[in-house]
Protein backbone atom coordinates (compact mmCIF):
# COMPACT_ATOMS: atom_id res chain seq x y z
CA UNK A 1 0.00 0.00 0.00
CA UNK A 2 1.08 3.56 -0.53
CA UNK A 3 3.32 5.36 1.97
CA UNK A 4 3.59 9.05 2.84
CA UNK A 5 6.19 11.13 4.63
CA UNK A 6 6.52 14.88 4.96
CA UNK A 7 9.12 16.87 6.93
CA UNK A 8 9.79 20.42 8.05
CA UNK A 9 12.68 21.18 10.38
CA UNK A 10 16.38 21.87 10.69
CA UNK A 11 17.74 18.85 8.80
CA UNK A 12 18.16 18.54 5.04
CA UNK A 13 14.65 17.37 4.19
CA UNK A 14 15.19 15.51 0.93
CA UNK A 15 17.57 12.80 2.18
CA UNK A 16 15.44 12.44 5.30
CA UNK A 17 12.32 11.91 3.21
CA UNK A 18 14.13 9.37 1.05
CA UNK A 19 15.19 7.45 4.15
CA UNK A 20 11.63 7.61 5.47
CA UNK A 21 10.32 6.17 2.21
CA UNK A 22 12.78 3.30 2.52
CA UNK A 23 11.38 2.47 5.92
CA UNK A 24 7.93 2.24 4.33
CA UNK A 25 9.15 -0.12 1.62
CA UNK A 26 7.81 -3.21 3.40
CA UNK A 27 4.32 -2.07 2.46
CA UNK A 28 5.10 -2.70 -1.18
CA UNK A 29 5.06 -0.10 -3.96
CA UNK A 30 5.68 0.26 -7.64
CA UNK A 31 6.77 3.89 -7.99
CA UNK A 32 7.94 6.71 -5.77
CA UNK A 33 8.47 10.45 -5.74
CA UNK A 34 9.16 13.53 -3.69
CA UNK A 35 8.75 17.30 -3.85
CA UNK A 36 10.73 20.16 -2.30
CA UNK A 37 11.24 23.88 -2.77
CA UNK A 38 14.26 25.20 -4.62
CA UNK A 39 14.62 29.00 -4.69
CA UNK A 40 10.99 29.00 -3.73
CA UNK A 41 10.05 27.02 -6.83
CA UNK A 42 8.30 23.71 -6.59
CA UNK A 43 10.48 20.80 -7.69
CA UNK A 44 9.03 17.32 -8.17
CA UNK A 45 11.10 14.20 -8.85
CA UNK A 46 9.39 10.89 -9.53
CA UNK A 47 10.38 7.50 -10.72
CA UNK A 48 8.93 4.11 -11.60
CA UNK A 49 10.07 1.01 -9.77
CA UNK A 50 12.32 0.81 -6.76
CA UNK A 51 13.51 3.67 -4.58
CA UNK A 52 17.07 3.37 -5.91
CA UNK A 53 15.74 4.77 -9.21
CA UNK A 54 14.39 7.78 -7.38
CA UNK A 55 17.61 8.16 -5.40
CA UNK A 56 19.62 8.21 -8.60
CA UNK A 57 17.46 11.00 -10.00
CA UNK A 58 17.61 12.98 -6.76
CA UNK A 59 21.42 12.68 -6.68
CA UNK A 60 21.56 14.57 -9.98
CA UNK A 61 19.56 17.48 -8.56
CA UNK A 62 21.44 20.46 -7.14
CA UNK A 63 19.68 21.39 -3.92
CA UNK A 64 19.08 18.60 -1.49
CA UNK A 65 19.36 20.93 1.52
CA UNK A 66 15.78 22.13 1.33
CA UNK A 67 14.32 22.19 4.86
CA UNK A 68 10.86 21.06 3.76
CA UNK A 69 9.82 18.13 1.58
CA UNK A 70 7.10 15.55 0.97
CA UNK A 71 7.51 12.02 -0.38
CA UNK A 72 5.39 9.08 -1.46
CA UNK A 73 5.59 5.42 -2.43
CA UNK A 74 2.71 4.34 -4.65
CA UNK A 75 1.15 0.89 -4.83
CA UNK A 76 -1.07 1.34 -7.85
CA UNK A 77 -4.65 0.23 -7.69
CA UNK A 78 -6.16 2.63 -10.25
CA UNK A 79 -3.99 3.74 -13.17
CA UNK A 80 -0.82 2.02 -14.33
CA UNK A 81 2.31 2.01 -12.16
CA UNK A 82 4.11 4.51 -14.41
CA UNK A 83 5.93 7.74 -13.65
CA UNK A 84 3.17 10.08 -14.77
CA UNK A 85 0.79 8.44 -12.25
CA UNK A 86 3.24 8.51 -9.36
CA UNK A 87 3.09 11.17 -6.67
CA UNK A 88 3.56 14.05 -5.88
CA UNK A 89 1.10 15.62 -8.30
CA UNK A 90 1.25 19.33 -9.07
CA UNK A 91 -1.60 21.67 -9.88
CA UNK A 92 -1.56 23.10 -13.41
CA UNK A 93 -0.37 26.49 -12.17
CA UNK A 94 2.47 25.02 -10.04
CA UNK A 95 0.96 26.61 -6.94
CA UNK A 96 1.12 23.35 -4.99
CA UNK A 97 2.00 19.68 -4.98
CA UNK A 98 0.30 16.91 -3.02
CA UNK A 99 0.87 13.30 -2.06
CA UNK A 100 -2.20 11.21 -1.35
CA UNK A 101 -3.21 7.77 -0.08
CA UNK A 102 -6.78 6.54 -0.57
CA UNK A 103 -9.33 6.99 -3.30
CA UNK A 104 -11.41 10.06 -4.12
CA UNK A 105 -14.62 8.33 -5.16
CA UNK A 106 -16.25 11.31 -6.89
CA UNK A 107 -13.06 12.21 -8.78
CA UNK A 108 -14.65 11.79 -12.21
CA UNK A 109 -17.37 14.30 -11.42
CA UNK A 110 -14.79 16.78 -10.05
CA UNK A 111 -12.49 16.16 -13.01
CA UNK A 112 -15.29 16.85 -15.52
CA UNK A 113 -15.98 20.13 -13.76
CA UNK A 114 -12.29 21.11 -13.87
CA UNK A 115 -11.94 20.01 -17.51
CA UNK A 116 -14.75 22.37 -18.39
CA UNK A 117 -12.82 25.17 -16.73
CA UNK A 118 -9.81 24.38 -18.90
CA UNK A 119 -7.68 22.32 -16.52
CA UNK A 120 -5.39 19.77 -18.13
CA UNK A 121 -4.60 16.36 -16.64
CA UNK A 122 -1.32 14.58 -17.18
CA UNK A 123 -2.08 11.44 -15.18
CA UNK A 124 -4.96 9.00 -14.67
CA UNK A 125 -5.09 9.67 -10.95
CA UNK A 126 -7.70 11.08 -8.63
CA UNK A 127 -4.82 12.81 -6.80
CA UNK A 128 -4.11 15.18 -9.67
CA UNK A 129 -7.80 16.10 -9.66
CA UNK A 130 -7.56 16.95 -5.96
CA UNK A 131 -4.42 19.05 -6.52
CA UNK A 132 -6.20 21.10 -9.18
CA UNK A 133 -9.36 21.35 -7.13
CA UNK A 134 -7.37 22.93 -4.28
CA UNK A 135 -5.69 25.37 -6.65
CA UNK A 136 -9.05 26.20 -8.22
CA UNK A 137 -10.42 27.02 -4.78
CA UNK A 138 -7.31 29.12 -4.13
CA UNK A 139 -7.79 31.06 -7.34
CA UNK A 140 -11.38 31.78 -6.38
CA UNK A 141 -10.20 33.20 -3.03
CA UNK A 142 -7.42 35.23 -4.67
CA UNK A 143 -9.79 36.58 -7.30
CA UNK A 144 -12.15 37.75 -4.55
CA UNK A 145 -9.38 39.32 -2.44
CA UNK A 146 -6.77 40.56 -4.93
CA UNK A 147 -8.79 40.49 -8.16
CA UNK A 148 -6.05 38.29 -9.61
CA UNK A 149 -5.38 34.59 -9.99
CA UNK A 150 -2.26 32.88 -8.63
CA UNK A 151 -0.49 32.96 -11.99
CA UNK A 152 -0.92 36.72 -12.27
CA UNK A 153 0.71 37.30 -8.90
CA UNK A 154 4.15 35.96 -9.73
CA UNK A 155 5.96 39.25 -9.01
CA UNK A 156 4.55 39.56 -5.51
CA UNK A 157 5.11 35.89 -4.89
CA UNK A 158 8.87 36.16 -5.31
CA UNK A 159 9.22 37.90 -1.97
CA UNK A 160 7.12 35.33 -0.22
CA UNK A 161 9.70 33.49 1.83
CA UNK A 162 10.13 36.51 4.09
CA UNK A 163 6.47 36.73 4.76
CA UNK A 164 5.01 33.28 4.42
CA UNK A 165 2.19 33.74 6.89
CA UNK A 166 0.49 36.22 4.60
CA UNK A 167 -0.93 33.53 2.34
CA UNK A 168 -1.37 30.74 4.87
CA UNK A 169 -5.05 31.54 5.66
CA UNK A 170 -5.90 31.47 1.93
CA UNK A 171 -4.16 28.17 1.37
CA UNK A 172 -5.79 26.69 4.45
CA UNK A 173 -9.22 27.77 3.31
CA UNK A 174 -8.67 26.49 -0.23
CA UNK A 175 -7.44 23.16 1.18
CA UNK A 176 -10.48 22.83 3.40
CA UNK A 177 -12.93 23.87 0.69
CA UNK A 178 -11.55 21.29 -1.70
CA UNK A 179 -11.52 18.49 0.88
CA UNK A 180 -15.11 19.20 1.80
CA UNK A 181 -15.99 18.36 -1.79
CA UNK A 182 -13.92 15.18 -1.99
CA UNK A 183 -15.76 11.97 -1.06
CA UNK A 184 -14.00 8.73 -0.28
CA UNK A 185 -10.78 8.24 1.62
CA UNK A 186 -7.64 10.29 1.83
CA UNK A 187 -4.47 10.98 3.70
CA UNK A 188 -3.06 14.00 1.90
CA UNK A 189 -0.08 16.30 2.41
CA UNK A 190 0.40 19.59 0.59
CA UNK A 191 3.55 21.59 -0.16
CA UNK A 192 3.38 25.02 -1.76
CA UNK A 193 5.80 27.88 -2.51
CA UNK A 194 3.05 30.18 -1.24
CA UNK A 195 3.57 28.84 2.28
CA UNK A 196 7.24 27.82 2.11
CA UNK A 197 7.62 27.16 5.82
CA UNK A 198 4.47 25.08 6.23
CA UNK A 199 2.92 21.80 5.23
CA UNK A 200 -0.80 21.11 5.32
CA UNK A 201 -2.06 17.58 5.84
CA UNK A 202 -5.48 16.01 6.33
CA UNK A 203 -7.11 12.64 6.78
CA UNK A 204 -10.37 10.84 6.16
CA UNK A 205 -10.45 7.03 6.52
CA UNK A 206 -6.75 6.63 5.80
CA UNK A 207 -4.00 6.66 8.42
CA UNK A 208 -1.98 9.81 8.98
CA UNK A 209 0.11 10.77 11.97
CA UNK A 210 2.24 13.60 13.14
CA UNK A 211 5.71 13.00 14.58
CA UNK A 212 6.81 15.58 17.14
CA UNK A 213 10.51 16.37 17.34
CA UNK A 214 12.48 19.30 18.73
CA UNK A 215 12.51 22.04 16.13
CA UNK A 216 11.11 19.63 13.57
CA UNK A 217 7.82 17.93 12.70
CA UNK A 218 7.01 14.90 10.59
CA UNK A 219 3.83 13.75 8.93
CA UNK A 220 3.50 10.17 7.74
CA UNK A 221 1.13 7.35 6.95
CA UNK A 222 2.97 5.00 9.24
CA UNK A 223 5.24 5.33 12.29
CA UNK A 224 8.41 3.67 10.87
CA UNK A 225 8.80 6.55 8.44
CA UNK A 226 10.10 8.86 11.20
CA UNK A 227 10.89 6.48 14.05
CA UNK A 228 14.67 7.17 14.17
CA UNK A 229 13.89 10.82 15.03
CA UNK A 230 10.95 10.69 17.39
CA UNK A 231 8.55 8.34 19.10
CA UNK A 232 6.14 11.11 20.11
CA UNK A 233 3.11 10.93 17.91
CA UNK A 234 -0.25 12.62 17.40
CA UNK A 235 -2.79 10.46 15.56
CA UNK A 236 -5.03 12.49 13.31
CA UNK A 237 -8.71 11.55 13.27
CA UNK A 238 -11.14 11.69 10.38
CA UNK A 239 -11.98 15.19 9.13
CA UNK A 240 -8.96 16.71 10.84
CA UNK A 241 -6.15 18.63 9.21
CA UNK A 242 -2.88 19.89 10.55
CA UNK A 243 -0.80 22.95 9.79
CA UNK A 244 2.83 22.28 10.61
CA UNK A 245 6.10 24.14 10.41
CA UNK A 246 9.53 23.59 11.98
CA UNK A 247 8.42 25.36 15.15
CA UNK A 248 4.73 24.55 15.66
CA UNK A 249 1.71 22.54 14.70
CA UNK A 250 -2.03 23.05 14.96
CA UNK A 251 -4.65 20.37 14.40
CA UNK A 252 -8.03 21.69 13.24
CA UNK A 253 -11.40 20.45 12.04
CA UNK A 254 -11.84 20.57 8.27
CA UNK A 255 -15.48 21.64 8.51
CA UNK A 256 -15.40 24.30 11.22
CA UNK A 257 -11.72 25.24 11.12
CA UNK A 258 -11.46 25.30 14.92
CA UNK A 259 -8.28 24.15 16.63
CA UNK A 260 -8.50 20.77 18.41
CA UNK A 261 -6.41 19.79 21.45
CA UNK A 262 -4.70 16.48 20.71
CA UNK A 263 -2.96 13.96 22.94
CA UNK A 264 0.68 13.14 22.27
CA UNK A 265 1.29 9.39 22.42
CA UNK A 266 4.65 7.79 23.04
CA UNK A 267 5.38 4.81 20.79
CA UNK A 268 7.15 2.04 22.70
CA UNK A 269 8.21 0.03 19.59
CA UNK A 270 11.61 -0.31 18.08
CA UNK A 271 12.03 0.06 14.33
CA UNK A 272 11.65 -3.58 13.54
CA UNK A 273 8.53 -3.96 15.60
CA UNK A 274 7.00 -0.83 14.15
CA UNK A 275 7.26 -2.17 10.64
CA UNK A 276 4.67 -4.60 11.89
CA UNK A 277 2.66 -1.74 13.39
CA UNK A 278 3.58 -3.04 16.81
CA UNK A 279 2.30 -6.55 16.16
CA UNK A 280 4.55 -9.46 17.00
CA UNK A 281 4.22 -10.91 13.50
CA UNK A 282 3.14 -9.73 10.08
CA UNK A 283 0.55 -12.50 10.07
CA UNK A 284 -1.16 -11.08 13.14
CA UNK A 285 -1.04 -7.58 11.67
CA UNK A 286 -2.55 -8.86 8.45
CA UNK A 287 -5.32 -10.72 10.28
CA UNK A 288 -6.12 -7.62 12.33
CA UNK A 289 -6.28 -5.32 9.31
CA UNK A 290 -9.04 -7.33 7.67
CA UNK A 291 -11.82 -4.88 8.60
CA UNK A 292 -9.99 -2.29 6.46
CA UNK A 293 -9.45 -4.84 3.72
CA UNK A 294 -13.19 -5.51 3.61
CA UNK A 295 -13.75 -1.81 3.10
CA UNK A 296 -11.00 -1.33 0.53
CA UNK A 297 -12.29 -4.17 -1.64
CA UNK A 298 -15.62 -2.41 -2.01
CA UNK A 299 -14.23 0.99 -2.90
CA UNK A 300 -15.25 1.98 -6.41
CA UNK A 301 -17.29 -1.19 -6.94
CA UNK A 302 -20.69 -0.18 -5.60
CA UNK A 303 -23.05 2.37 -6.99
CA UNK A 304 -26.65 2.94 -5.90
CA UNK A 305 -26.84 -0.50 -4.32
CA UNK A 306 -25.59 -2.14 -7.50
CA UNK A 307 -22.31 -3.91 -8.13
CA UNK A 308 -20.12 -2.26 -10.79
CA UNK A 309 -17.36 -4.32 -12.32
CA UNK A 310 -16.81 -2.35 -15.54
CA UNK A 311 -13.78 -4.53 -16.35
CA UNK A 312 -16.25 -7.31 -17.20
CA UNK A 313 -18.86 -5.33 -19.06
CA UNK A 314 -17.41 -6.15 -22.48
CA UNK A 315 -17.35 -9.92 -21.86
CA UNK A 316 -20.52 -11.94 -22.50
CA UNK A 317 -22.27 -13.47 -19.50
CA UNK A 318 -20.83 -17.02 -19.46
CA UNK A 319 -22.93 -20.20 -19.56
CA UNK A 320 -20.52 -21.82 -17.12
CA UNK A 321 -17.48 -20.88 -15.04
CA UNK A 322 -14.26 -22.85 -14.42
CA UNK A 323 -12.35 -21.60 -11.39
CA UNK A 324 -8.69 -22.58 -11.23
CA UNK A 325 -6.28 -21.87 -8.35
CA UNK A 326 -3.93 -23.33 -5.75
CA UNK A 327 -3.94 -23.56 -1.95
CA UNK A 328 -5.79 -20.85 -0.12
CA UNK A 329 -6.88 -19.24 -3.38
CA UNK A 330 -8.43 -22.57 -4.40
CA UNK A 331 -10.36 -22.59 -1.12
CA UNK A 332 -11.69 -19.11 -1.87
CA UNK A 333 -12.76 -20.34 -5.31
CA UNK A 334 -14.52 -23.35 -3.85
CA UNK A 335 -16.34 -21.11 -1.41
CA UNK A 336 -17.58 -18.87 -4.24
CA UNK A 337 -19.16 -21.81 -6.07
CA UNK A 338 -22.11 -21.64 -3.70
CA UNK A 339 -22.76 -17.97 -4.36
CA UNK A 340 -22.13 -18.06 -8.11
CA UNK A 341 -24.61 -20.90 -8.47
CA UNK A 342 -27.12 -19.35 -6.07
CA UNK A 343 -27.04 -15.71 -7.15
CA UNK A 344 -25.92 -15.92 -10.77
CA UNK A 345 -27.36 -19.36 -11.58
CA UNK A 346 -24.17 -20.25 -13.44
CA UNK A 347 -22.78 -23.78 -13.09
CA UNK A 348 -19.31 -23.68 -11.59
CA UNK A 349 -16.46 -26.19 -11.55
CA UNK A 350 -13.51 -25.54 -9.25
CA UNK A 351 -10.16 -27.06 -10.08
CA UNK A 352 -6.70 -27.33 -8.55
CA UNK A 353 -4.39 -25.68 -11.09
CA UNK A 354 -1.67 -28.33 -10.96
CA UNK A 355 -4.26 -31.02 -11.83
CA UNK A 356 -6.10 -29.05 -14.46
CA UNK A 357 -3.09 -28.19 -16.56
CA UNK A 358 -1.89 -31.77 -16.91
CA UNK A 359 -5.23 -33.19 -18.01
CA UNK A 360 -6.73 -32.73 -21.42
CA UNK A 361 -9.45 -30.53 -20.01
CA UNK A 362 -12.63 -30.06 -21.99
CA UNK A 363 -14.16 -26.68 -21.51
CA UNK A 364 -17.71 -25.81 -22.47
CA UNK A 365 -18.63 -23.39 -25.19
CA UNK A 366 -19.05 -19.96 -23.67
CA UNK A 367 -17.23 -20.94 -20.49
CA UNK A 368 -15.39 -18.28 -18.50
CA UNK A 369 -12.15 -19.31 -16.83
CA UNK A 370 -11.47 -17.57 -13.54
CA UNK A 371 -7.95 -17.90 -12.16
CA UNK A 372 -7.39 -16.74 -8.59
CA UNK A 373 -3.92 -15.93 -7.30
CA UNK A 374 -2.85 -13.57 -4.55
CA UNK A 375 0.64 -13.17 -5.95
CA UNK A 376 -0.34 -13.51 -9.60
CA UNK A 377 2.88 -15.48 -10.10
CA UNK A 378 2.02 -19.04 -9.03
CA UNK A 379 3.49 -21.27 -11.73
CA UNK A 380 0.67 -23.84 -11.85
CA UNK A 381 -2.03 -21.21 -11.96
CA UNK A 382 -0.17 -19.36 -14.70
CA UNK A 383 0.28 -22.61 -16.62
CA UNK A 384 -3.47 -23.25 -16.47
CA UNK A 385 -4.17 -19.66 -17.52
CA UNK A 386 -1.89 -20.00 -20.55
CA UNK A 387 -3.47 -23.28 -21.55
CA UNK A 388 -6.91 -21.67 -21.56
CA UNK A 389 -5.70 -18.57 -23.41
CA UNK A 390 -4.11 -20.77 -26.09
CA UNK A 391 -7.52 -22.35 -26.59
CA UNK A 392 -8.99 -18.85 -26.85
CA UNK A 393 -11.10 -19.03 -23.70
CA UNK A 394 -11.60 -15.72 -21.94
CA UNK A 395 -9.78 -15.66 -18.62
CA UNK A 396 -10.64 -13.48 -15.68
CA UNK A 397 -7.67 -13.04 -13.33
CA UNK A 398 -8.39 -12.26 -9.69
CA UNK A 399 -5.18 -11.19 -8.01
CA UNK A 400 -3.71 -8.83 -5.48
CA UNK A 401 -0.47 -7.74 -7.08
CA UNK A 402 -0.71 -5.11 -9.75
CA UNK A 403 1.22 -5.80 -12.91
CA UNK A 404 1.74 -9.49 -11.95
CA UNK A 405 1.85 -12.16 -14.64
CA UNK A 406 -1.75 -13.24 -14.04
CA UNK A 407 -2.90 -9.64 -14.29
CA UNK A 408 -0.97 -9.10 -17.51
CA UNK A 409 -1.89 -12.34 -19.23
CA UNK A 410 -5.56 -12.68 -18.31
CA UNK A 411 -8.16 -11.26 -20.67
CA UNK A 412 -9.37 -9.04 -17.84
CA UNK A 413 -8.35 -8.71 -14.20
CA UNK A 414 -9.96 -7.74 -10.95
CA UNK A 415 -7.62 -6.58 -8.21
CA UNK A 416 -8.46 -7.57 -4.68
CA UNK A 417 -6.98 -4.38 -3.19
CA UNK A 418 -5.86 -6.06 0.03
CA UNK A 419 -2.45 -4.35 0.14
CA UNK A 420 0.79 -6.33 0.21
CA UNK A 421 0.69 -9.54 2.19
CA UNK A 422 4.06 -10.17 3.80
CA UNK A 423 3.41 -13.20 5.98
CA UNK A 424 3.84 -16.38 3.94
CA UNK A 425 0.50 -17.77 5.12
CA UNK A 426 -2.26 -16.04 3.26
CA UNK A 427 -4.92 -14.41 5.41
CA UNK A 428 -6.27 -11.04 4.33
CA UNK A 429 -5.72 -11.93 0.67
CA UNK A 430 -8.21 -14.79 0.93
CA UNK A 431 -10.77 -12.55 2.60
CA UNK A 432 -10.37 -10.01 -0.20
CA UNK A 433 -10.73 -12.74 -2.84
CA UNK A 434 -13.99 -13.80 -1.19
CA UNK A 435 -15.31 -10.23 -1.36
CA UNK A 436 -14.46 -9.93 -5.06
CA UNK A 437 -15.97 -13.36 -5.81
CA UNK A 438 -19.16 -12.49 -3.96
CA UNK A 439 -19.38 -9.26 -5.96
CA UNK A 440 -18.84 -11.31 -9.12
CA UNK A 441 -21.81 -13.55 -8.26
CA UNK A 442 -24.01 -10.52 -7.61
CA UNK A 443 -22.76 -8.81 -10.75
CA UNK A 444 -23.76 -11.74 -12.98
CA UNK A 445 -27.06 -12.05 -11.13
CA UNK A 446 -27.68 -8.39 -11.98
CA UNK A 447 -26.67 -8.82 -15.61
CA UNK A 448 -28.95 -11.82 -15.97
CA UNK A 449 -31.71 -9.77 -14.31
CA UNK A 450 -32.33 -12.54 -11.78
CA UNK A 451 -34.19 -11.93 -8.56
CA UNK A 452 -30.94 -12.03 -6.59
CA UNK A 453 -30.88 -10.11 -3.32
CA UNK A 454 -28.14 -7.63 -4.30
CA UNK A 455 -29.29 -4.88 -1.96
CA UNK A 456 -29.59 -7.17 1.07
CA UNK A 457 -26.22 -8.82 0.50
CA UNK A 458 -24.50 -5.47 0.01
CA UNK A 459 -26.08 -4.19 3.21
CA UNK A 460 -24.66 -7.19 5.08
CA UNK A 461 -21.29 -6.79 3.39
CA UNK A 462 -21.04 -3.10 4.23
CA UNK A 463 -21.82 -3.82 7.88
CA UNK A 464 -19.04 -6.40 8.17
CA UNK A 465 -15.98 -4.15 8.74
CA UNK A 466 -17.44 -2.75 11.94
CA UNK A 467 -18.68 -6.13 13.16
CA UNK A 468 -15.29 -7.69 12.51
CA UNK A 469 -13.38 -4.79 14.04
CA UNK A 470 -15.36 -5.16 17.25
CA UNK A 471 -15.10 -8.94 17.26
CA UNK A 472 -11.36 -9.31 16.63
CA UNK A 473 -10.00 -8.59 20.15
CA UNK A 474 -12.39 -11.09 21.77
CA UNK A 475 -11.72 -13.65 19.06
CA UNK A 476 -8.02 -13.33 19.69
CA UNK A 477 -8.52 -14.03 23.40
CA UNK A 478 -10.62 -17.08 22.59
CA UNK A 479 -8.08 -18.30 20.04
CA UNK A 480 -5.34 -18.05 22.68
CA UNK A 481 -7.44 -19.94 25.21
CA UNK A 482 -8.20 -22.79 22.79
CA UNK A 483 -4.64 -22.91 21.46
CA UNK A 484 -3.43 -23.45 25.01
CA UNK A 485 -6.01 -26.20 25.59
CA UNK A 486 -5.49 -28.02 22.30
CA UNK A 487 -1.74 -27.69 21.77
CA UNK A 488 -1.40 -31.38 22.74
CA UNK A 489 -3.01 -32.50 19.46
CA UNK A 490 -1.04 -34.31 16.79
CA UNK A 491 -3.97 -34.29 14.36
CA UNK A 492 -7.11 -32.22 13.85
CA UNK A 493 -10.28 -32.50 11.81
CA UNK A 494 -11.91 -29.38 10.46
CA UNK A 495 -15.55 -29.84 9.51
CA UNK A 496 -17.94 -27.63 7.59
CA UNK A 497 -21.03 -28.01 5.46
CA UNK A 498 -22.39 -25.83 2.66
CA UNK A 499 -20.60 -22.48 2.58
CA UNK A 500 -18.53 -23.62 5.58
CA UNK A 501 -17.00 -26.62 3.78
CA UNK A 502 -14.28 -24.69 1.94
CA UNK A 503 -13.56 -22.77 5.14
CA UNK A 504 -12.95 -26.10 6.88
CA UNK A 505 -10.37 -26.88 4.19
CA UNK A 506 -8.77 -23.49 4.75
CA UNK A 507 -8.76 -23.87 8.54
CA UNK A 508 -6.94 -27.18 8.21
CA UNK A 509 -4.46 -25.75 5.71
CA UNK A 510 -3.63 -22.82 8.01
CA UNK A 511 -3.14 -25.06 11.03
CA UNK A 512 -0.82 -27.48 9.28
CA UNK A 513 1.32 -24.91 7.49
CA UNK A 514 1.85 -22.80 10.61
CA UNK A 515 1.96 -25.20 13.54
CA UNK A 516 2.97 -28.37 11.65
CA UNK A 517 0.05 -30.21 13.26
CA UNK A 518 -1.54 -32.61 10.82
CA UNK A 519 -5.03 -31.38 9.94
CA UNK A 520 -7.71 -32.50 7.48
CA UNK A 521 -10.68 -30.52 6.27
CA UNK A 522 -13.83 -32.55 5.58
CA UNK A 523 -17.41 -31.96 4.56
CA UNK A 524 -19.34 -32.60 7.78
CA UNK A 525 -21.59 -35.11 6.04
CA UNK A 526 -18.62 -37.09 4.79
CA UNK A 527 -17.03 -37.84 8.15
CA UNK A 528 -19.22 -40.89 8.81
CA UNK A 529 -18.08 -42.46 5.53
CA UNK A 530 -14.73 -43.47 6.96
CA UNK A 531 -12.78 -40.71 8.72
CA UNK A 532 -14.80 -41.03 11.94
CA UNK A 533 -12.80 -44.19 12.61
CA UNK A 534 -9.90 -41.94 13.64
CA UNK A 535 -11.81 -40.14 16.39
CA UNK A 536 -10.60 -40.65 19.95
CA UNK A 537 -9.89 -38.26 22.87
CA UNK A 538 -6.54 -37.26 21.37
CA UNK A 539 -7.91 -36.44 17.90
CA UNK A 540 -9.88 -33.19 18.23
CA UNK A 541 -12.23 -31.54 15.74
CA UNK A 542 -12.84 -27.92 14.84
CA UNK A 543 -16.45 -27.71 13.67
CA UNK A 544 -18.09 -24.80 11.86
CA UNK A 545 -21.76 -24.61 12.80
CA UNK A 546 -23.32 -21.55 11.17
CA UNK A 547 -26.88 -20.52 11.79
CA UNK A 548 -28.18 -21.64 8.39
CA UNK A 549 -30.26 -24.45 6.87
CA UNK A 550 -27.47 -26.94 7.66
CA UNK A 551 -27.32 -26.22 11.39
CA UNK A 552 -29.30 -29.24 12.64
CA UNK A 553 -27.32 -31.62 10.42
CA UNK A 554 -24.02 -30.14 11.61
CA UNK A 555 -25.24 -30.50 15.20
CA UNK A 556 -25.87 -34.24 14.59
CA UNK A 557 -22.38 -34.59 13.09
CA UNK A 558 -20.85 -32.99 16.20
CA UNK A 559 -22.89 -35.32 18.42
CA UNK A 560 -21.57 -38.34 16.53
CA UNK A 561 -18.02 -37.21 17.29
CA UNK A 562 -18.78 -36.38 20.92
CA UNK A 563 -20.33 -39.78 21.49
CA UNK A 564 -17.02 -41.32 20.42
CA UNK A 565 -15.13 -39.29 23.04
CA UNK A 566 -13.87 -36.83 20.44
CA UNK A 567 -13.21 -33.30 21.70
CA UNK A 568 -14.79 -30.57 19.59
CA UNK A 569 -14.33 -26.81 19.31
CA UNK A 570 -17.60 -25.57 17.81
CA UNK A 571 -17.58 -22.19 16.10
CA UNK A 572 -21.14 -20.91 16.11
CA UNK A 573 -23.10 -17.68 15.88
CA UNK A 574 -24.66 -15.80 18.76
CA UNK A 575 -28.27 -16.87 19.28
CA UNK A 576 -27.63 -20.59 18.71
CA UNK A 577 -26.32 -23.28 21.01
CA UNK A 578 -24.99 -26.84 21.02
CA UNK A 579 -24.50 -29.61 23.54
CA UNK A 580 -20.76 -29.09 23.75
CA UNK A 581 -18.45 -27.49 26.32
CA UNK A 582 -15.98 -25.79 23.92
CA UNK A 583 -18.19 -23.25 22.21
CA UNK A 584 -16.72 -20.29 20.34
CA UNK A 585 -19.31 -17.63 19.61
CA UNK A 586 -18.95 -15.19 16.74
CA UNK A 587 -21.36 -12.30 16.08
CA UNK A 588 -24.55 -12.90 14.18
CA UNK A 589 -24.47 -11.90 10.52
CA UNK A 590 -25.83 -13.39 7.32
CA UNK A 591 -22.24 -13.69 6.03
CA UNK A 592 -20.59 -15.55 8.93
CA UNK A 593 -17.75 -16.77 6.68
CA UNK A 594 -16.16 -13.35 6.86
CA UNK A 595 -15.92 -13.58 10.64
CA UNK A 596 -15.22 -17.33 10.89
CA UNK A 597 -12.24 -17.09 8.55
CA UNK A 598 -10.32 -14.59 10.76
CA UNK A 599 -11.31 -16.64 13.83
CA UNK A 600 -9.69 -19.76 12.35
CA UNK A 601 -6.67 -17.76 11.22
CA UNK A 602 -6.26 -16.50 14.79
CA UNK A 603 -6.53 -20.03 16.16
CA UNK A 604 -3.74 -21.25 13.84
CA UNK A 605 -1.67 -18.18 14.59
CA UNK A 606 -1.97 -18.58 18.36
CA UNK A 607 -1.29 -22.30 18.13
CA UNK A 608 1.89 -21.74 16.10
CA UNK A 609 3.04 -18.92 18.36
CA UNK A 610 2.37 -20.99 21.47
CA UNK A 611 4.34 -23.90 20.01
CA UNK A 612 7.22 -21.55 19.16
CA UNK A 613 7.01 -21.92 15.37
CA UNK A 614 8.28 -19.41 12.83
CA UNK A 615 4.91 -17.82 12.16
CA UNK A 616 5.75 -15.50 9.29
CA UNK A 617 8.06 -17.88 7.51
CA UNK A 618 6.99 -21.47 8.11
CA UNK A 619 9.54 -24.08 7.12
CA UNK A 620 9.61 -25.19 3.47
CA UNK A 621 7.18 -22.51 2.30
CA UNK A 622 7.56 -19.47 0.07
CA UNK A 623 5.26 -16.56 -0.43
CA UNK A 624 4.87 -17.12 -4.10
CA UNK A 625 5.36 -20.54 -5.63
CA UNK A 626 6.89 -19.80 -9.00
CA UNK A 627 8.02 -23.36 -9.64
CA UNK A 628 5.79 -26.20 -10.74
Ligand code: F6R
Nearest residue numbers: 327328329373374375378425426
Ligand atom coordinates in the same frame (compact mmCIF):
# COMPACT_ATOMS: atom_id res chain seq x y z
C1 F6R B 1 -1.42 -20.75 2.17
C2 F6R B 1 -0.99 -20.05 0.97
C3 F6R B 1 -0.87 -20.83 -0.28
C4 F6R B 1 -1.23 -19.97 -1.48
C5 F6R B 1 -0.94 -20.73 -2.78
C6 F6R B 1 -1.37 -19.96 -3.99
O1 F6R B 1 -1.47 -19.87 3.26
O2 F6R B 1 -0.70 -18.89 1.00
O3 F6R B 1 -1.64 -21.98 -0.25
O4 F6R B 1 -2.58 -19.64 -1.42
O5 F6R B 1 0.44 -20.98 -2.86
O6 F6R B 1 -0.77 -18.71 -4.02
P1 F6R B 1 -1.35 -17.54 -4.91
O7 F6R B 1 -2.65 -17.15 -4.35
O8 F6R B 1 -0.31 -16.46 -4.81
O9 F6R B 1 -1.47 -18.09 -6.30
